[in-house]
Amino acid sequence: MQQIVIVGASLAGLTAAQTFRRQGFDGTITLVGDEAHYPYDRPPLSKGFLAGRDDEAKIRLRAAIDPDEFGIDWRLGQRAVALYHDGEQGSGRVTLSEGEEIPFDGLVIATGARPRTLNETHPEGNALAGVHLLRSLDDARALRSTLDSRPGRLVVIGAGFIGAEVAATARELGIEVCLVEAAAAPLGRVLDADAGMAIVDLHRSHGVDVRLDTTVADVVGDSGVLDHVVLSDGQSLEASAVVVGIGVVPNTEWIEGSGLTIDDGVVADSTCLAAPGVVVAGDVARWPNRRFGQQSMRIEQWDNALEMGTYAAKRLLAWAEGAEVEDFQPVPWFWSDQYDRKIQLAGVANGRPEVVQGAGDESRFVQIYVGDDDQVSGVLSWNRPRQAVMGRSLIGNGASSGEAREALG
């Protein structure tokens, strides 16, 4: 293996590049990114950067501060548009938006995901001035500029982590916020309903107008500028800014027709190998995490991008050498900062929730999720970071509910 191409120049892709060098790979590494910027850290975009506390220099990823440090052949501001893979040898080529074809004998797919837009229901709303998505630095600059003008009311569509963090940041800036959520409790894919409602209560106590069981029926402009939104209950709300936070779509279109399997992400085996010579990492990757049974996972989390980027690089090197590797079976972990709360989840929230320290309506509590086999699959903590990290290792060790109660209570 002499020519590695990494498609996707954010945390997962950059970490893979760094790992190849640290493992002694001395061939070519080409890193393709569709944004013009060197890799930066995304979590501050909905928090410190949006609030104006962090500037762009501060959020550059450390491994990209000196772009020459790891001998990377950068292709920034260019999108991969097609993939040819020979199937057997593990070699092929990636075609870029400006026409360049880059051959590889090892490929890392780390193209991430992009936010869902209003396209399906009211496409005209996307084009209105004042309507924002939030994923990239450019998105964040635009939203920051809107928030700096102190809009009269911000309507956030979707109470997932991005929506909730934007709502919290906007409230801290003194902006009136309406948070609209389609489900009866937010974050149903990630947390139990009571924990979701604790987040709703947190926002209400900070003056956010939270509407549950409600969707946005229309986003209406006047001469190209946002004017108001119409909710599913018929109410019309004046809005000078809208943030659409209704989830993401993995960036897999460029892979179609290559022979790789796509199913809400690029599908890989339990070692992140999607085909001979091809590994996946980050938000775009779907793989069976054996620690949590047979079902495959696709994880949209910072720490997973880092851990999987590291693993995927080592995996590809092992493939080239014909060496065996252990499965990739991390205990996922994420955090979300909202107001004065640090919300962390280690593992997955499968099974019965049980509060083991504090109470669910307090500012600090710890909750475990227990499966039918009495094993702990997840630990949720509010302002209890120590317990989250302890929980992560308990889950990794296959702890029972009794052991977790003892250790965390």
Add this chain to the structure above:
Amino acid sequence: MKVNVDFDLCESNAVCMGVAPEVFEVRDDDFLYVLDENPPAELHAKVREAAERCPKQAISLDEG
């Protein structure tokens, strides 16, 4: 190796403690304590990993 933590950046996510508990400890007051600012050689790899996995890039190392 000398371990430095920028406490203006540190958010007490406690990732470092998960990786290198011999060197980093987040206590119940939510603050990070560096237990050994000059960790022995056998811990250097773990400390480097802890520094890289910090979501705030708040840990820096003098490897002199």
